[in-house]
Amino acid sequence: MRKYIERVMKSKNLTAIEMKEASELMFHEQTDAEDIKSFLIALHEKGETAVEMASLIQVLQADLNLKSNGAHYFDNCGTGGDGSNSFNISTTASFTLAAAGIKVAKNGNRKVTSSSGSTDLLEELQIPTTIPQARFEDELHEKGLVFIFAPAIYPKLKQMSAIRKSIPTPTIFNLIGPLSNPLQLTYQLTGINNPALLHEYAKALHLLGRERAVVLSGEGGMDEASLHGTTQCILLDHGELIPFSITANEVGLRESSLADITGGTPAENAEIFHSIMDGIDSPYQDAVVFNAGIALFIANEVETIQQGVKKAREIIQSGKAKEMYEKMKMTVLQKIIETKKTEVAELLKLEKPMDQQLPIYSLADQLSNSEQLRIIAEFKRASPSKGMINDQLSPIDTALQYETAGAAAISVLTDRTYFKGSFQDLYQVATHVKVPVLCKDFIIDEVQIDYARIHGASVILLIVAALSKERISELYQYAKYKGMEVLVEVHDERELQIATSLGAKIIGINNRNLHTFEVDLNHSKTLMKNAKVDSDVFFISESGIQNTEDAQTVSDAGATAILVGETLMTAENIHKVFNELSVEKREVTYDKS
Numbered sequence: 001m002r003k004y005i006e007r008v009m010k011s012k013n014l015t016a017i018e019m020k021e022a023s024e025l026m027f028h029e030q031t032d033a034e035d036i037k038s039f040l041i042a043l044h045e046k047g048e049t050a051v052e053m054a055s056l057i058q059v060l061q062a063d064l065n066l067k068s069n070g071a072h073y074f075d076n077c078g079t080g081g082d083g084s085n086s087f088n089i090s091t092t093a094s095f096t097l098a099a100a101g102i103k104v105a106k107n108g109n110r111k112v113t114s115s116s117g118s119t120d121l122l123e124e125l126q127i128p129t130t131i132p133q134a135r136f137e138d139e140l141h142e143k144g145l146v147f148i149f150a151p152a153i154y155p156k157l158k159q160m161s162a163i164r165k166s167i168p169t170p171t172i173f174n175l176i177g178p179l180s181n182p183l184q185l186t187y188q189l190t191g192i193n194n195p196a197l198l199h200e201y202a203k204a205l206h207l208l209g210r211e212r213a214v215v216l217s218g219e220g221g222m223d224e225a226s227l228h229g230t231t232q233c234i235l236l237d238h239g240e241l242i243p244f245s246i247t248a249n250e251v252g253l254r255e256s257s258l259a260d261i262t263g264g265t266p267a268e269n270a271e272i273f274h275s276i277m278d279g280i281d282s283p284y285q286d287a288v289v290f291n292a293g294i295a296l297f298i299a300n301e302v303e304t305i306q307q308g309v310k311k312a313r314e315i316i317q318s319g320k321a322k323e324m325y326e327k328m329k330m331t332v333l334q335k336i337i338e339t340k341k342t343e344v345a346e347l348l349k350l351e352k353p354m355d356q357q358l359p360i361y362s363l364a365d366q367l368s369n370s371e372q373l374r375i376i377a378e379f380k381r382a383s384p385s386k387g388m389i390n391d392q393l394s395p396i397d398t399a400l401q402y403e404t405a406g407a408a409a410i411s412v413l414t415d416r417t418y419f420k421g422s423f424q425d426l427y428q429v430a431t432h433v434k435v436p437v438l439c440k441d442f443i444i445d446e447v448q449i450d451y452a453r454i455h456g457a458s459v460i461l462l463i464v465a466a467l468s469k470e471r472i473s474e475l476y477q478y479a480k481y482k483g484m485e486v487l488v489e490v491h492d493e494r495e496l497q498i499a500t501s502l503g504a505k506i507i508g509i510n511n512r513n514l515h516t517f518e519v520d521l522n523h524s525k526t527l528m529k530n531a532k533v534d535s536d537v538f539f540i541s542e543s544g545i546q547n548t549e550d551a552q553t554v555s556d557a558g559a560t561a562i563l564v565g566e567t568l569m570t571a572e573n574i575h576k577v578f579n580e581l582s583v584e585k586r587e588v589t590y591d592k593s
């Protein structure tokens with residue numbers, strides 16, 4: 001490290017090989033923190049070069065295995081740190097770009113100098129920010145837009161934070177954020193807070209393989225094109241660097257001051273975001289269309305920035321940018337899972353309650369050799385799709401009625417936030433009936449399975465749509481090991497495949513899509529009819545079953561049982577509903593005779 005410090009202090013620029021070695025030393029735990037500090041300060045005083053910035057990035061990305069798959073990705077992340085406290089211009093612009101068909105991989109971070117960073121705003125807007133890296137390209141393919149939380153990609157950078165905090169001036173690490181996109185980009189728009197570095201920055205983008213890019217610095221070092229004064233730019237076009245400057249008036253926009261585009265808290269910026277998406281004319285919208293216009297020009301969607309500005313405005317006014325936002329918003333299932341993660345973290349902190357060894361009853365036994373469609377009756381006070389269903393019923397009384405009516409099992413919703421249930425409900429039911437009780441929850445961790453068992457569950461639910469393939473298999477094995485059975489819930493062909501590859505014997509086909517809440521019995525019917533499963537697999541048709549006709553439909557398609565919640569929770573007479581839904585299994589009796 002010493003030799004590089006000395007070299008840099010003599011104002012010598014480092015070669016790529018030297019900077020790579022220096023970077024590796026910086027990340028090496030045995031390197032003295034004081035040396036790293038001196039190096040970073042000297043590098044900054046000398047002025048960071050393109051080669052130095054790009055080499056540091058290459059070291060950080062050494063294990064990412066970056067390669068182009070032919071798709072053209074775009075990023076419009078800036079350096080931040082410009083002290084302008086503008087609202088989230090580039091984050092808002094990214095929806096407009098994606099709506100234009102550009103594949104936007106937007107890199108971002110939490111607030112550092114502003115009051116709301118890109119990630120803070122996205123959370124407020126209920127857009128997922130924790131998508132795993134392995135999914136980035138699929139997301140871009142499916143939705144056209146993905147948000148990347150940079151610190152999650154580079155654990156090495158965390159080591160640097162203490163050292164960086166001890167240095168009063170910015171360092172190379174304050175510059176490289178926008179260079180650190182973990183995908184191989186074709187296009188990039190990036191704003192930097194230091195106009196003196198425009199040239200080096202554009203060169204760094206070239207070294208990192210960008211085909212076309214604009215690096216700009218707005219009036220006063222703003223990291224976006226500014227509506228007041230002049231914005232300095234460099235266009236990188238296939239290796240060529242073309243400097244130019246631009247003003248709002250030149251692209252057909254009126255001037256506005258910095259005060260007109262100031263942001264605030266994440267909630268305040270979300271309000272600004274919505275007003276832009278709703279097409280309300282304002283300096284906020286101008287700032288977005290200015291920057292989006294430049295981006296459209298970079299990606300060859302238009303021939304001039306003026307045209308880009310016009311097109312960006314149209315995309316917003318037509319509601320297409322807003323549609324893109326709606327598409328990106330978390331589905332109900334994703335939201336529930338996010339809440340579950342915090343609940344599980346809480347559960348893990350608690351001392352586990354005593355295991356009372358409540359008996360286990362087999363659901364598979366219940367389902368064997370029945371001439372009639374069986375019913376798994378559910379205790380469900382509320383749901384995200386229906387709101388409050390019935391909060392007047394006692395879990396014990398209801399469960400006892402379900403049992404005497406002939407339920408094959410009783411399902412108890414234990415999720416509190418969205419379904420108003422609890423483990424206490426589960427325990428009360430399990431200690432009063434002699435049929436299997438299903439813990440109905442969004443299980444993502446072993447600890448929930450422990451709690452389900454302690455509170456008397458014989459069966460747990462695992463939802464394929466909510467889990468990775470690896471995780472579902474681990475949780476499945478864990479429940480088995482605890483002596484419980486598992487109802488594996490699927491919604492489509494792909495999920496069914498995962499369930500069968502687990503060796504699941506009880507498969508729930510949910511008629512309700514947990515992402516959209518749509519209920520479709522026909523969809524399930526086709527899925528069951530075409531399924532290739534072992535003869536000892538039981539299908540349970542779940543959700544939306546209201547009458548004899550529904551029951552007969554799914555029975556004919558191959559269901560052994562139905563899982564019924566709302567219809568029972570709102571029934572005047574539970575026995576009557578049981579009679580209506582316990583239809584004969586026509587096909588099965590037919591085949592056997």
Ligand SMILES: O=P(O)(O)OC[C@@H](O)[C@@H](O)c1c[nH]c2ccccc12
Nearest residue numbers: 510542543544545563564565566567
């Ligand atoms: O009330 P319904 O439409 O009869 O649905 C019952 C049950 O299928 C539904 O509650 C359900 C099926 N899968 C789930 C997963 C989690 C929570 C709830 C569910």
Ligand SMILES: [Mg+2]
Nearest residue numbers: 077078089090
């Ligand atoms: Mg920005």
